[in-house]
Amino acid sequence: GQNIDQPTEMTATEGAIVQINCTYQTSGFNGLFWYQQHAGEAPTFLSYNVLDGLEEKGRFSSFLSRSKGYSYLLLKELQMKDSASYLCASYGGSQGNLIFGKGTKLSVKP
Amino acid sequence: SQTIHQWPATLVQPVGSPLSLECTVEGTSNPNLYWYRQAAGRGLQLLFYSVGIGQISSEVPQNLSASRPQDRQFILSSKKLLLSDSGFYLCAWDTGPSRGEQNFGPGTRLTVT
Numbered sequence: 001g002q003n004i005d006q007p008t009e010m011t012a013t014e015g016a017i018v019q020i021n022c023t024y025q026t027s028g029f030n031g032l033f034w035y036q037q038h039a040g041e042a043p044t045f046l047s048y049n050v051l052d053g054l055e056e057k058g059r060f061s062s063f064l065s066r067s068k069g070y071s072y073l074l075l076k077e078l079q080m081k082d083s084a085s086y087l088c089a090s091y092g093g094s095q096g097n098l099i100f101g102k103g104t105k106l107s108v109k110p
Numbered sequence: 111s112q113t114i115h116q117w118p119a120t121l122v123q124p125v126g127s128p129l130s131l132e133c134t135v136e137g138t139s140n141p142n143l144y145w146y147r148q149a150a151g152r153g154l155q156l157l158f159y160s161v162g163i164g165q166i167s168s169e170v171p172q173n174l175s176a177s178r179p180q181d182r183q184f185i186l187s188s189k190k191l192l193l194s195d196s197g198f199y200l201c202a203w204d205t206g207p208s209r210g211e212q213n214f215g216p217g218t219r220l221t222v223t
Binding site: 030031033040041042043044045048087089091097098099100101102103 | 144151152153154156159169200210211212213214215216217219
């Protein structure tokens with residue numbers, strides 16, 4: 001079956017680094033996506049990994065290990081505005097569409 | 111540039127009433143279109159998706175339906191709302207070359223009372 005797991009909540013301090021993990025079990029893997037969703041708003045696309053390794057995009061980096069079914073999102077130099085839910089997603093389902101995890105709610109404290 | 115519109119932003123409807131939510135996309139042609147629902151404490155649940163006019167696929171059987179009367183218009187409907195239909199409804203689009211990099215509309219917060 002299809003399953004995506006990520007921690008429910010995390011707390012970190014402004015200026016610090018935080019790593020949000022995601023494990024997935026999906027059929028027909030074709031990439032791992034990360035989205036950011038601020039409270040009451042729509043998700044916005046952050047990153048896409050299809051090959052193993054680290055993809056860096058400014059303060060955000062995303063890592064993928066296909067053999068382990070594992071990804072993480074790394075946020076550096078945390079800012080208060082980074083407080084949001086971070087959704088991990090991968091392809092699966094009966095028609096091969098994106099399946100989203102329930103999201104990790106990150107709270108950044110001063 | 112591409113934009114996606116959804117309306118209304120919020121909606122309060124009684125149980126048993128009909129529903130119509132509309133989504134339109136500008137600045138792109140032949141997009142894949144998606145309807146998601148996000149209930150409190152739950153993840154994004156794909157309800158319907160469409161790869162073209164009149165082509166609708168359903169992921170989850172329920173009392174909702176979707177239609178795509180035009181290339182960039184996607185409508186979510188119900189004849190009779192249930193309490194369990196409450197949630198945050200999101201429309202999204204992507205295109206073949208960038209499938210998965212979905213662009214979401216602002217969403218409609220539906221409360222069924």
